[in-house]
Amino acid sequence: MLMRSALCTSLLIAASAAVQQPASLKQSYQGDFYVGAAMNTAEITGQDQSSDALLLRQFNSISPENALKWEVVNPKPGQYDFSLGDQYVAFGVKHHLWIVGHNLVWHNQVPAWVFRDNNGKLLPRDALLKRMKDHIFREVGRYRGKIQSWDVVNEALNEDGTLRQSLWYKIIGPDYIAKAFEYAHEADPKAQLTYNDYNLASPAKLAGVVRLVKQLRAEGVPIDCVGMQTHDHMDSPTAEETDTAIRAIAATGVKVAISEMDIDVLPSPVQGNTADVSIRAAANPKLNPWPNGLPAAMQQQLAARYAALFRVFYKDRADISRVTLWGVTNAQSWKNNWPVPGRTNYPLLFDRQGKPTPSWYAVVKVPGEAEK
Ligand code: 9MR
Secondary structure, three states: HHHHHHHHHHHHHHHHHHHHOOOOOHHHHHOOOEEEEEEOOOHHHHOHEEEEEEEHOOOOOEOOOOOHHHHOOOEEEEEEOOOOHHHHHHHHOOOOOOEEEEEEEEOOOOOHHHHHHHOOOOOHHHHHHHHHHHHHHHHHHOOOOOEEEEEEEEEEEEEOOOOOOOOHHHHHHHOOHEEEHHHHHHHHOOOOOEEEEEEOOOHHHHHHHHHHHHHHHHEEEEOOOOEEEOOEEEEOHHHHHHHHHHHHHOOOOEEEEEEEEEOOOOOOOOOOOOOOOOOOOOOOOOHHHOOOOOOOHHHHHHHHHHHHHHHHHHHOOOHEEEEEOOOOHHHHHHHHHHOOOOOOOOOOOOOOOOOOOOOOOOHHHHHHHHHH
């Protein structure tokens, strides 16, 4: 009898805990937006089974960290390798996830030959446009009807909101962006097409992206969404600035994706919220203050920062299609190696053992708080 009532009590506790505490991010934001994670090679190939299991318990959308970038799928002229991409897409199809393709046209992780002829001379406009179209048709066409959302153009803006002088821009001209979206739409008319960039909550860059999207839409270019990467720091941008950016972008008539979120808690040797991978800083113990674990007080501040941002996402949920974390656990984050190599960073919602952090607890509680 005693045993039975103890069992009843523990069942009751478990049941009430389940009511108060959603078991997963995807359950917590069900009906609001997808919650995604970027997958690395070990996760895509099934070598990291525990991360895959965690991902499937918590998330309902995936992005490929590197698997679909130009240098991976088409490293040399005429040489294609979709083996990783195929495994990535098969994983998403098998588990009924919202699959993101990242990315088609970027100035990084694109081989140098793409812009040059056999003699090493820069291509003329028409030849580069043809290469871009062939690439988009081959990649988007291969996964037509399976990849639901493509990052068509990545990081085309400077910090002042003007267009970056990449080789895409220099050779084709500013309409390379419109062309990329048109080709992607032709290759899969049903896919959601996204322009993706970092630091979009900064006023000048926000003005730039709003200008760009308005112009594209006025020309009838098929753009559906803007991805705000959201590689944030503890103090910047503020939740209010993030809210302002989401609302300004949504006001142009497109959806917003929070596309690559993480929050860097470590001291930054770089000014601002850049995710420019060409920036590098030297290792220095002062820049790596917590190699053996994040102090509880910092952990609490990080949880509060995550909650403040997710409160904004929840409030703006009608305009947000997904919130994607750039990795599953802290062990895998690019932030351990950028902009300083070999640091111990704590940017995501799961710790190095895959356990939920206080930030996770704070994030899953947000929709419940709002309903009270
Ligand atoms: O997370 C990616 C990392 O593994 C690569 O080394 C890096 C190289 O460019 O790209 C990272 O992902 C980037 C994404 O594709 C675009 N936005 C910034 C991301 C972080 O650098």
